[in-house]
Amino acid sequence: MSVVGIDLGFLNCYVAVARSGGIETIANEYSDRCTPACISLGSKTRAIGNAAKSQIVTNVKNTLHGFKKMHGRAFDDPYIQGERVKLPYELQKMPNGSVGLKVRYLDEERPFAIEQVTGMLLAKLKETSESALKKPVADCVISVPSFFTDAERRSVIAAAQVAGLNCLRLMNETTLPLAYGIYKQDLPALEEKPRNIVFVDMGHSAYQVSVCAFNKGKLKILATAFDPFLGGRNFDEALVDYFCGEFRTKYKLNVKENARALLRLYQESEKLKKLMSANASDLPLNIECFMDDLDVSSKMNRAQFEQLCAPLLAKVEPPLRTVMDQAKLQREDISSIEIVGGATRIPAVKEQITRFFGKDISTTLNADEAVARGCALQCAILSPAFKVREFSITDVIPYSITLRWKSSYEEGTGECEVFSKNHAAPFSKVITFHKKEPFDLEAYYTHPNEIPYPEPRIGRFAIQNVGPQYDGDNSKVKVKVRVNVHGIFSVANASVIEKQNDKMQVDQEEGNHKSQAEQPSQADEESEQHGGTETKGKMMMQDKLEKERNDAKNAVEEYVYDFRDKLYGVFEKFVTEEESSKLTLMLEDTENWLYEDGEDQPKQVYMDKLQELRVSFFFCFCCFFCFYRTHIFFKNLIIKDEIQ
Incomplete structure (x- = not known):
């Protein structure tokens, strides 16, 4: 059994595995260590990853991408409504109010829950891992943005369950320094002053x-x-908006009304952005048959790009200032600045970071794979199957959390902040209440304006089986x-601590007085998980059947090509011209059938066609073989007679 770390990105995903030799990033079937977070659904089957990305333009409305931040959100969420107008595929409100991604699959229109969609992607990454490692994968650590709320995190865990993965930990992407610190041999001892390092991660969407403070x-x-x-996509959008305006003026084209053309422009703009990171000169943008059979062209250089993106570049410094203030550190307290994430390759972004700290930035970590590698290390630490050098990790809570309570017999409400911002995590606290009857606790984020989520409420928890003491006093x-x-x-x-014989005795049976959240019960969760797994099973079966059908069709096509090569190759001297023409005609008829009536037939039809071809050609060659042996026999007789 292997354990893997998964960087579940907005644009791309990476999988890393811990082995005896260290951490290795796994390549997929395309020998690519990067797997696009993309799923394309068709009338018969699905494509996930690289194969799906190639269909973004050709299968516009049924290719899903850019869905990572939909986890845990309602359809009416302002973020979802903002994304809805940008996406080429359709979103739909699910019965429970969540967002569904609507596509046409197996000739039927249906919405998929975000957990199902991400579950498909995770199942693909699991399959890729198992194929590369030649052993089953169950345990994993999955990365999530540090700003994800409870609802978003629960949704990602549900997606992992749909994929058949046991998520040992959701790891904040800001905890990627694990991959940095565990290999460092020159860190200060535990009793010494820690080494403070800043990690800056700018990916495609955040x-x-x-x-971080490091000790040995x-x-x-x-x-x-x-x-x-x-993130990187905001810089892409700035380029797209610029070129849309230019093409409207220059070619009279309204690009944003054509989903396919807009997607192509996004792809070319992203390529141009990457080229400008390495070149300061004018670079061309050319797209053939862009819209209305028109070819379009333009150009851009780095200086123009930076001027265009000035409002975005101005947003780089505030989080740097905020994190230093919260850590109560000065710039001279920082040993180094490490950058990761694709968007940190933009020269102007690097310049902003360098200018703020007044020192050069470092690229010790792999900009794309660092998060996955950190997750793989964390998974190895948590798994009993691995022995890893002892390494303590203390994360933080990104938002302060407050509890509010109210009893039916009490007037007003009470509340207290149980976890402050940047409090150490994981962490537990015990709070004492004095009550005579059951009561509810409501948890919510203390400062709603700090969270990128419209609902500050986390959940409601019912504390049951609480009553007065035998003397009428409140129970503790x-x-x-x-x-x-x-x-x-x-x-x-x-x-509940009960008074007995004038002494205090603690009821130590945990869970005797249940706490229940306004979340699905265990039975509901098991039901949902089973339903998700069943859906996944049906899809996998459909994929398998479609693969077998295509394999059977390809077998017929390969037989035609192979036999045609042999007919004009090794068999040529044994076949008469008349018979060769007859066989060629049979091959052409079969080939035409494959691309016409035989384009979409059941597996058995292709198998029957292949058998028919084999029987026909076997009979023909039996005749050829007999003719050839007879020909050789008489030829030998003539030669023998001449010798005599």
Whole structure:
């Protein structure tokens, strides 16, 4: 059994595995270590990853991409509504109010829940891992943005369950320094002053910063900051908007009304952005048959690009300033600045970071694979199957969390902040209440304006089986609250301390007084998981059947090509011209059938056709063989007679 780390990106995904020799990033069937976060559904089967990305333009409305940030969100969420107008595929409101991704699959229109969609992607990554490692994969660590809320994190865990993966931990992308610190041999000892390092991660859809303190065998996140709406795709959008305006003026084309043309422009703009990172001169943008059979062209250079993106570049510094303030550090307290993420390759972004800290930035970590490698290391640490050098990791809670409570017999409400921003995690606390009857606890994020999510409420928890003491006094209720390894808040258990014979005795049976959240019950979760797994099973079966059908069709086509080569090759001297013409005609008829009536036939039809060809050609060659042997026999007789 192997354990893997998965970087579940907005644009691309990476999988890394811990082995005895270290950490290795796994390549997929295309020998590419990067797998696009893309799923294309068709009338018969699905394509996931590289194969799906190639269909973005040709299968516009049924190719899903850019769905990572839809986890845990309602259809009416402002973010979803903002994304809805940009996406070429359709979104639909699900019965429970969540967002569904609507496509046409197996000749039927249907919406898929985000957990199902991400589950398909994770199942593909699992399959890729198992194929490369030649052994089953179950345990994994999956990366999520540090700014994800409880609802978003629960949704990602559900997607992992749909894929048949056991997620040992949801790891914040800002904890990627694990891959940096565990191999460092020159870190200060535990009793010495830690080495402070800033990690800047700007990916395709988000910008995250963390300050980390390192000692030998120890990593502590001091603070995190982020801009969830600044990333590489924003720079792409700036280019697309510019070229759309230019093409409207120059070619009278309204690009944004044509989904296919807009996607092509996004692809070319992204390529141009990458080229400008390495070249400061004018670079061309040319797209053939762009719209209305027109070829379009333009150009851009780095200086123009930076001027165009000035408002975006101005957003680079604020999170850097915020994270330093929260960590209570000065610039001279920072040993180095490490950058990762594709968008940090933009020269102007690097310049902004360098200017703020007043020192050169470092690229020790692989910009694309660092998160996956960190996840793989964390998975190896958590798995009993691996022996890894002891390394302590302390993460932080990105948002402060407050509990509010109210009883039916009490007036007003009470509340307290149980976890402050940047509090160490995972962490548990016990809170004592004095109550005479059951009561509810409501958890919510203390500062709603700090979270990139419209709903500050985390959940409601019912504390049951609480009553007065035998003398009528309030009972002492101890409630244990926790932020777990996934960064998810919960009320773990509640216990009542009862008076007996004038002494205090604690009821130690955890869970005797249940806490229930306004979330699916265990039975509901199991039902949903089973339903997701069943859906996945049906899709996999459909994929298998379609693959077998295509394999049977390809076998007929290969037989035609192979036999035609042999007919004009090794068999040529044994076949008469008349018979060769007859066989060639049979091959052409079969080939025409494959591309016409035989284009979309059941597997058995192709198998029957292949058998028919084999029998026909076998009979013909039996005749050829007999003729050839007879010909050789008489030829030998003539030669023998001449010799005599």
